Amino acid sequence: MSLQEQNWWIFLNSWSLAIKNKNIDQLNISNLIEELDLDTNLVHEFVNFFQDDFNLSKEQVVSICMGGQCRAKGNEKIFAKLVDANLTKIPEKQLKIKPVLCLHECDKAPCSQYGAKLHLGDDLSWVERLIKE
Amino acid sequence: MDLSSIYLPFRNIDSAHFIDVYKNHGGYDRLASLEPGQEILKSHLLTRYGRSLESYWNRYVLPATKSRGLLTNLASVEPGMFSQRRLILKDPHGLIEGMLLAARASGSDQGFIISAIDDFDITKTIDRVLEESYQEALWGKNSNWSFHFHHIKLPKNAMFDFDDFLLAGLHGERPGYPNRKEFLQGMPVHIHRPEEFYAMRWIENNSARQFNEFGTKTTPGSYLITISGSVKNPLVVEVPGGTLIENIFEQTGLQTNINGGWFRWGGVLGQWTPWHKVKRQQFDLSSGLFKLHDFQYPLMEWFTDEAASAAKRAMAYYVGDQSCGACLGCSYATSGLLHWKKSQLLGLKEVAKCSFFKLAINASIGPSW
Structure with a gap:
């Protein structure tokens, strides 16, 4: 393994550790590039590609369906519960709770979406989990 | 083809959303016949305001040389109508074939498909099937007849009210009164819900007589209805005209001895009726309570008082x-x-x-x- 390859692995190790420890924001990429003599463009391309997946400061959105079926099956209460729980959290940990017209899964109501995941049906354990986080 | 289903006969066929599989199972066959669209004209499929197809298409008295268009709004954003979106994604070529057959029957030479700009699944699917059918010379400059499709992607808020919002939006104007547009590009348009085109495909592939026999004299045929609300199992069913409302709801797990609660027909802007008054009524699209207006769509709901x-x-x-x-x-x-x-x-x-x-x-x- 060449020195360049070894340095790349050292960089990857630091990067993945930062993600694991949820302190990616504190990782100084420019310093690492200088210390390890890495290709700046290559590193930035790599980091930017994965940025969306691991960006911890990204605003988390919870979409709550406010269509007739979902309201009738309890989404009004879920919405109120999440808004109340959100108010008790510190601003950095608060979620964005957004009412939406329809999530197109009315037969599996009540529907909600957290990030990319749709939560359907009566199993509301995800709400409790979200409140505890 | 599964003849027991009018609206989704390809439901048991894998990959029927691709044109080669669709054509292998008899798709687009009727377009190659001598006079496509003749069976559709004989049928009594009821469309907007409970009108029959023929009277709806003939409301414009036009010379044969005057062009007219067909328009379908894939606004899948109405709360409750989960069925339409799934139908189109499962069988998108059915919509294109239905529109082509309806164009032959009504004498239209342009088709407009409107979809929501941020509904990526639908817009991507429609773009793909239009490209596939164009390559097969079913429409466009390579086909042997004059017909052209336009796929128009609009923001959701420009898609409501067919006469005011949608058409004004197409003209790039602020939707709403007084920007009322009766015509699209100076051309009369016949506006249909997407599932009507699926019914037209079945009618043309089978016969108008067979379709009419499903229902009663006032509501011939069978219609795709979404049933939802506070019921245990919301579902989508094909309902023949004349069926008792309580029998339709029986399949959702709603017990027949229930007399309380409220019934709504037509979706979000539908009409409320106490359940006990409507449960023994027959499903009749041509008159009274069940006639569908603009902004209303075939959605039946039963709600408890609280859920209402x-x-x-x-x-x-x-x-x-x-x-x-x-x-x-x-x-x-x-x-x-x-x-x-x-x-x-x-x-x-x-x-x-x-x-x-x-x-x-x-x-x-x-x-x-």
Whole structure:
């Protein structure tokens, strides 16, 4: 393994550790590039590609369906519960709770979406989990 | 082809959303016949306002040389209508074939498909099937007849009210009164819900007589209805005209001995009726309660008293989000539907200038909030 390859692995190790420890924001990429003599463009391309997946400061959105079926099956209460729980959290940990017209899964109501995941049906354990986080 | 289903005969066939599989199973066959569209003209499929196809298409008295268009709005954003979107994604070529056959029958030479700009699944699928059918020379400059498709992607808020919002939006104008457009690019358009084109495909592939035999004299045929609300198992069914409402709801797990609760027909802006008054009625699209107006769609719901209040709050939210706010009455009342007294609402209905707002007021009268 060449020195360049070894340095790349050292960089990857630091990067993945930062993600694991949820302190990616504190990782100084420019310093690492200088210390390890890495290709700046290559590193930035790599980091930017994965940025969306691991960006911890990204605003988390919870979409709550406010269509007739979902309201009738309890989404009004879920919405109120999440808004109340959100108010008790510190601003950095608060979620964005957004009412939406329809999530197109009315037969599996009540529907909600957290990030990319749709939560359907009566199993509301995800709400409790979200409140505890 | 599964002949037991009118609207989704390809439901048991894998990958029928690709043109090669679709054609292998008899798709687009009727277009190659001598006079496609003749069976559709003989059928009594009921469309908007409970009109038969023939009377709907003939409402414009036009010379044969005058062009006309077909338009379908894939607005999948109406709360409750989960069926339409799934039908189109499962069998998108059915929509294209239905539109081509309807174009032959009605003498249209342009087809407009409107979809929501942010509904990526639908827009991507429609773009793909249009490209596939174009390559097969089923329409466009390579085909042996004159027909052209336009796929128009609009933001959701420009897609409501076929006459005001949608058509004004297509013209790049602010939707709402007084920008009423009766014509699209100076051309009369026949507007249909997407599932009607699926029915037309079945009629043309089988026979109008067979279709008419499904229903009664006043409502011939079978219609795709979404059933939802506070019921245990919401579902989509093909309902022949004349079926008792309580029999339709039986399949959802709603017991026949229940007399309480509220029934709503037509979706968010539908009409509320006490369940005990409607449960023994027959499904009849041509008159009375079941006639569908603009902004209404084939959605049947049963709600408990408590859930009906929640559904009405959802309606107020929907109306507040969708109204253009151009009309004074609307901008007052969409924010205040919850609080106005019945007499005040009736007064506002008198001053309302667009049918969307009138229906919103109708829909706000009924069960208590």
